[in-house]
Amino acid sequence: MTTKTLRATALALAGALALTACGTGGGGDDSSGGGDALTFMFRGGPDEKAAYQAAIDKFTEDTGVEVRMTVTDADQYATKLQAAVSGNKVPDVFYIEQANLQSYVGSGVLLDITDQVEEAGVDLDDLWEYGVDSYRFDGTLQGTPEGRLYGLPKDVGPFAFGYNKTMLEAAGIPLPDPDVPLTFDEFRDIAKQLTVDTDGDGALDQWGTGLNVQWNLQSMVWSNGGDWTNEDRTEVTVDTPEFAEALQYFADLTNVDGVTPSASEAATLDTYQRWMAGEIGFFPVGPWDVSVYNDLDFEYDLIPWPAGSTGESATWIGSLGIGVSATSADPDAAVQLATYLSADPDAQQTLVDANIQIPNLIDVAQEWASAPDAQPANRQEFLDIVQDYGRAMPASFTYGAEWYDELWVNIQPVLDGKQTAADYLAEAQPKMQALLDESNANAEMAGGA
Amino acid sequence: MSRITAEPTPVPAAPAAGVVPPGDDGRSAPGARAAMRRLHRTEHRWAAAFVAAPVLGFLVFTLYPLGYALYASLTRWNGLTAPQFIGLDNYTALLGDEYFLKTLWNTAFYMIGIPIGLVLALLLAIALNRKIPGQTAFRTIYYVPVISSLAAIAIVWQFAYNGDFGLVNQVLAWFGIDGPDWLQNTATVKPAIIIMAVWKGLGYSMLLYLAAIQSVPRSLYEAASLDGANGYHRFRWITLPMVRPVTFFLVVTNVIAGSQIFTEINIMTPTGGPEFSSASIVYYIVRKAFKYQQMGYATAMAVVLGLIVFVVTLIQFRLNRRNSFSID
Numbered sequence: 001m002t003t004k005t006l007r008a009t010a011l012a013l014a015g016a017l018a019l020t021a022c023g024t025g026g027g028g029d030d031s032s033g034g035g036d037a038l039t040f041m042f043r044g045g046p047d048e049k050a051a052y053q054a055a056i057d058k059f060t061e062d063t064g065v066e067v068r069m070t071v072t073d074a075d076q077y078a079t080k081l082q083a084a085v086s087g088n089k090v091p092d093v094f095y096i097e098q099a100n101l102q103s104y105v106g107s108g109v110l111l112d113i114t115d116q117v118e119e120a121g122v123d124l125d126d127l128w129e130y131g132v133d134s135y136r137f138d139g140t141l142q143g144t145p146e147g148r149l150y151g152l153p154k155d156v157g158p159f160a161f162g163y164n165k166t167m168l169e170a171a172g173i174p175l176p177d178p179d180v181p182l183t184f185d186e187f188r189d190i191a192k193q194l195t196v197d198t199d200g201d202g203a204l205d206q207w208g209t210g211l212n213v214q215w216n217l218q219s220m221v222w223s224n225g226g227d228w229t230n231e232d233r234t235e236v237t238v239d240t241p242e243f244a245e246a247l248q249y250f251a252d253l254t255n256v257d258g259v260t261p262s263a264s265e266a267a268t269l270d271t272y273q274r275w276m277a278g279e280i281g282f283f284p285v286g287p288w289d290v291s292v293y294n295d296l297d298f299e300y301d302l303i304p305w306p307a308g309s310t311g312e313s314a315t316w317i318g319s320l321g322i323g324v325s326a327t328s329a330d331p332d333a334a335v336q337l338a339t340y341l342s343a344d345p346d347a348q349q350t351l352v353d354a355n356i357q358i359p360n361l362i363d364v365a366q367e368w369a370s371a372p373d374a375q376p377a378n379r380q381e382f383l384d385i386v387q388d389y390g391r392a393m394p395a396s397f398t399y400g401a402e403w404y405d406e407l408w409v410n411i412q413p414v415l416d417g418k419q420t421a422a423d424y425l426a427e428a429q430p431k432m433q434a435l436l437d438e439s440n441a442n443a444e445m446a447g448g449a
Numbered sequence: 450m451s452r453i454t455a456e457p458t459p460v461p462a463a464p465a466a467g468v469v470p471p472g473d474d475g476r477s478a479p480g481a482r483a484a485m486r487r488l489h490r491t492e493h494r495w496a497a498a499f500v501a502a503p504v505l506g507f508l509v510f511t512l513y514p515l516g517y518a519l520y521a522s523l524t525r526w527n528g529l530t531a532p533q534f535i536g537l538d539n540y541t542a543l544l545g546d547e548y549f550l551k552t553l554w555n556t557a558f559y560m561i562g563i564p565i566g567l568v569l570a571l572l573l574a575i576a577l578n579r580k581i582p583g584q585t586a587f588r589t590i591y592y593v594p595v596i597s598s599l600a601a602i603a604i605v606w607q608f609a610y611n612g613d614f615g616l617v618n619q620v621l622a623w624f625g626i627d628g629p630d631w632l633q634n635t636a637t638v639k640p641a642i643i644i645m646a647v648w649k650g651l652g653y654s655m656l657l658y659l660a661a662i663q664s665v666p667r668s669l670y671e672a673a674s675l676d677g678a679n680g681y682h683r684f685r686w687i688t689l690p691m692v693r694p695v696t697f698f699l700v701v702t703n704v705i706a707g708s709q710i711f712t713e714i715n716i717m718t719p720t721g722g723p724e725f726s727s728a729s730i731v732y733y734i735v736r737k738a739f740k741y742q743q744m745g746y747a748t749a750m751a752v753v754l755g756l757i758v759f760v761v762t763l764i765q766f767r768l769n770r771r772n773s774f775s776i777d
Contacts, residue, residue, distance in 0.1 A: 078739075078740075079739055082528055082529070082739070082742070085529055086528055086529070103527055103529060103742065104529070106529075106530065107527070107529035107530040108530075109529065263633060264612040264613050264630045264633070265613065268611060268612070268613035400741055400742065401741075402740075402741045408720070409720075409721070409724065409725055410724045410725070412633075412723045412724055413724070442525075442527075445525070445533070
């Protein structure tokens with residue numbers, strides 16, 4: 001009896017081992033999902049999905065290559081992609097974030113597509129330099145023109161500044177010059193004039209602006225001569241006077257000048273909603289906003305960001321890349337799809353017509369910007385940002401963004417006016433430095449592996 | 450693929466039915482005895498197969514992940530490449546991680562809700578044990594939050610806690626109280642979440658208490674009344690001791706569940722609250738693992754959390770045994 005039980009148990013154990021071994025070892029071969037179809041994983045809302053569906057239908061028509069699309073919500077994309085990678089089910093073609101490029105290259109997930117793109121006859125000079133270089137990596141630094149190419153830009157996202165033209169005209173304020181940035185002082189003065197109680201009920205219902213520290217502080221810091229790190233991304237430099245001055249200016253807009261909705265007003269209805277309701281004078285505008293903003297009840301246009309002590313506007317350019325899996329069963333077709341989505345004039349036209357992005361191809365973009373019926377009229381500002389004064393987000397090219405996120409964790413007292421910017425930044429710098437050191441060490445380790 | 454063949458293996462792999470030694474059973478009714486043996490054997494095999502299913506499940510889905518987690522906690526691992534063994538580095542780093550200590554403290558703070566919830570649940574159970582009109586309706590009302598989706602509840606409470614137009618502050622305003630912006634304020638965000646959690650768990654504890662109270666023998670109360678015990682005495686010396694096992698069960702399960710509080714925090718304060726003041730330990734683990742790809746470090750935290758829960762539960766069982774008693 002007992003021997004039999006033992007035997008059964010032993011068999012059960014053996015079975016369990018076989019099972020787990022299968023779980024880790026198997027499944028590597030069918031990573032492309034079987035069949036001839038390519039798999040393409042991306043993220044976006046309904047507008048983007050529809051636009052990509054149209055572009056990809058055209059691709060299938062032209063090449064005969066079937067594409068199966070997987071689309072996720074923006075905030076779930078990273079998790080789902082990582083799950084796909086851990087499960088050896090990497091899609092053939094997928095979106096890749098700038099900040100994740102190095103770890104995906106280091107772990108051998110991304111294919112080096114430098115040669116294939118060249119053979120395909122794509123002239124990378126036709127694309128925005130920033131967009132292409134974002135996906136170059138030379139083993140140490142990302143974003144340099146010499147690095148090998150691990151992806152193509154899905155788009156570039158210049159984060160521009162806009163104003164409610166209807167509101168300024170109603171208030172009798174001269175419209176800001178589209179070529180000369182406002183100074184910090186000028187911007188504050190206009191914002192003060194716009195902050196009023198329009199219906200006389202004793203509560204403010206119109207504000208000069210309403211900015212979000214995580215997305216708008218960059219512009220102020222940079223145009224004031226500060227930055228997050230030194231050039232080779234080894235030292236955190238948030239404790240400089242220029243940085244502190246910019247952050248203080250940002251916080252004072254709410255606490256001292258009172259030209260933005262208060263924290264609780266913003267919690268009730270965030271400033272994005274208030275801008276769309278016509279309650280806010282100045283607000284950021286990204287290319288992805290245009291399809292929505294064009295339907296609003298007021299007119300708006302783009303201007304350069306207000307500039308601090310340097311007198312030069314600054315802002316960031318987001319970008320998302322399209323990468324190809326290193327384990328794709330059909331890498332040639334996969335690269336073909338990536339280049340098609342990034343650089344084919346027809347595909348670009350489809351995506352641009354959907355108002356979800358600006359053109360990747362420079363000449364298409366210039367034509368697009370000078371279109372007589374352009375809305376917003378100063379579309380050129382988007383291109384100026386990409387060409388002249390836009391920069392990468394501080395953590396785009398580091399190995400992970402934890403060091404960068406650390407700045408936001410304890411920043412609330414500054415925004416509430418309970419702590420000075422300089423004090424806070426002096427506290428935050430060492431913590432961010434430690435995390436950046438760690439991230440650089442991780443990058444080195446991943447590069448060596 | 451071997452998943453299909455693995456489980457039934459014990460059955461066909463056992464010796465085939467025909468190999469029973471024939472000479473052994475030559476005396477009385479040889480055929481019948483052999484048949485009995487065969488039957489025994491077959492039944493044994495089937496029994497083993499049935500037992501194997503949960504055992505396999507345990508091995509594959511509990512023991513193996515547990516062992517792997519212990520190993521992963523000793524590595525630097527980003528979830529993409531192979532883990533890299535680094536010894537106890539993750540654990541030493543934990544000691545100096547202020548957010549780890551802060552989230553641990555926050556998690557402990559949330560436990561304040563457990564005694565509050567139990568007292569309220571017991572009082573409610575006693576109240577609803579009386580013959581009052583609409584008794585069933587009340588019991589249902591208190592139980593509705595228990596069966597509602599936690600995510601939906603968290604979103605509703607997020608609205609309720611809004612500083613400007615939230616329900617909570619509107620009610621407070623009737624009494625002339627100017628309520629805070631609950632979820633944006635370091636002092637109120639944890640109490641706000643505790644209140645919600647107590648409300649959510651109330652129905653479940655109440656139901657268990659109700660069942661426990663109803664199973665207390667009437668004779669005990671009658672005897673006590675004859676001895677002159679008043680209502681308080683009967684509660685203190687009969688009801689309370691008699692529901693002790695339920696209290697113990699609720700404390701243990703609530704502590705285990707409470708130490709893993711995550712969903713409501715992630716929904717109501719997606720960034721971990723002002724200055725990380727609402728972030729729980731599991732929230733921090735998830736952030737480290739899936740936002741920053743530090744799987745090894747996150748696993749080390751999970752192991753420490755598991756150990757803490759284990760030790761606390763052990764202490765609870767010890768205390769319970771020391772204080773336990775039996776009637777008759």
